[in-house]
């Protein structure tokens with residue numbers, strides 16, 4: 001299962017004087033669904049284009065099944081790509097679009113017909129053979145694009161925000177469908193998105209990218225529940241980040257001084273007394289209480305209600321802003337009120353651990 005399909009070794013790339021990729025490395029296993037998650041401009045598409053052969057790195061290597069393909073042309077590697085904007089041939093019907101790759105490889109007509117038909121069944125578009133792209137919805141076009149990429153049975157399918165142009169409901173449905181296809185065909189998927197939910201729902205592993213580097217690589221569970229840096233905790237989990245100093249490190253809990261007070265957090269084998277750390281506490285895991293004795297002192301600044309959730313903005317004594325979210329409208333607190341913010345220790349995760357030498 002853990003046989004390596006693709007390996008990136010210390011890839012560097014600049015455009016002009018801008019360093020876009022700063023030495024990234026990664027191994028992807030055969031059959032894996034791996035997602036690159038990161039903010040706009042962090043280098044996701046550039047990485048994908050280097051893997052596809054559409055761009056050459058300045059340094060480093062791309063290995064496919066152990067073979068160095070860094071300087072091979074796109075058609076010389078067993079990799080296919082699906083882009084955000086479908087890029088179907090507008091003057092060809094669905095059947096011709098999907099069969100195109102086989103036609104240029106001179107596969108016999110009868111076989112093309114059979115394989116196109118099988119592929120359209122797989123993406124649930126049988127019966128659509130004669131439709132033109134202009135007669136399809138966005139989701140149907142994207143399924144044609146996926147069928148067209150999959151018909152060549154690539155070893156690796158690269159997908160660059162393939163659902164980006166679809167509305168939320170269709171996106172969710174297509175996520176499930178793509179995941180089903182990937183499992184069924186056993187093809188390795190390298191998927192790009194900047195939607196955390198999408199990454200968590202679909203992936204075996206997530207690579208969180210930031211400014212041309214891999215910030216953290218792990219399973220969705222590891223990335224969501226055990227972020228290593230405040231960037232990951234905030235980007236993936238919408239966490240509040242509170243800086244402090246570890247005063248006592250126990251086996252299960254640690255005591256952290258912040259805002260002149262002591263709070264509890266879950267222990268981490270890498271943490272010892274004296275370390276500077278940040279605590280990541282997700283918005284929905286914080287409790288706000290008007291008449292409690294314990295917790296960080298704060299003042300409620302603002303309340304708003306969005307998508308079934310109550311969002312509260314608060315200021316700690318230092319002025320630091322905290323956001324707390326919860327379902328329902330059950331907080332009888334008013335603006336300007338003094339409150340306390342608390343959490344269960346296991347919901348405060350130490351990140352950005354810094355130790356003075």
Ligand SMILES: Nc1ncnc2c1ncn2[C@@H]1O[C@H](COP(=O)(O)OP(=O)(O)OP(=O)(O)O)[C@@H](O)[C@H]1O
Pocket residue numbers: 015016020038039040041042043044045046047194
């Ligand atoms: N051909 C190019 N020439 C110059 N700069 C480029 C080129 N391609 C990409 N860049 C720059 O490289 C950086 C990374 O771009 P890239 O397209 O890889 O980002 P991305 O993570 O895919 O972002 P997005 O989520 O917006 O698609 C950006 O700052 C971009 O402006």
Ligand SMILES: [Mg+2]
Pocket residue numbers: 044045046160
């Ligand atoms: Mg991109």
